[in-house]
Amino acid sequence: MTEVQRPPLTADERVQLIGWLDLQRSFVRMKCEGLSEEDAHRKVLDTSPLMTMAGLVAHLRWNEYSWFQLNLMGVPNTGQTPWTEGGHDDAEMxxxxxxxxxxxxxxxxxxxxxxxxIAGLPLDAVEQGPYAAKGEAASLRYILCHMLEETARHLGHMDIIRELVDGKTGYTTMSEA
Structure with missing residues (x-):
């Protein structure tokens, strides 16, 4: 049984934001524990055929890369974008x-x-990527909040998929820091 830690109750903003994001990230692997390859790739929703456990893991990986590398740091896209002009919006799945x-x-x-x-960046650091050129750059604080929301929302999807695939629900033991 995996034990995960919540961030300290009285930590500063940075420790809280990264701590809660890391906690949500840890649930991704936890939700996939014990799945067969067939179940990991099983399409359980006819109206959302890309919504598989494997597809969601790939999507979350892409979001990490997209927000922290391409957007925040302004790393040039040298072909790693999984979709092309006129391609599928969720090609990473x-x-x-x-x-x-x-x-x-x-x-x-x-x-x-x-x-x-992000280890050495202040929470007020802003994106250097494509949105910066448009005057729409987000701060690291915003990105962390967004990634927390994105990861938690897709964990909800993973909860439902896992229950539909094999009936498993819930998390393992969580302890307070």
Missing amino acids: FVDDIPLAQLLDDYDAECKRSNQT
């Missing part, structure tokens, strides 16, 4: 041929890189 373990490892590595990227 087409992962039927990629093992869940690889997707989870890629996600964990991207989360680690995100944390390393």
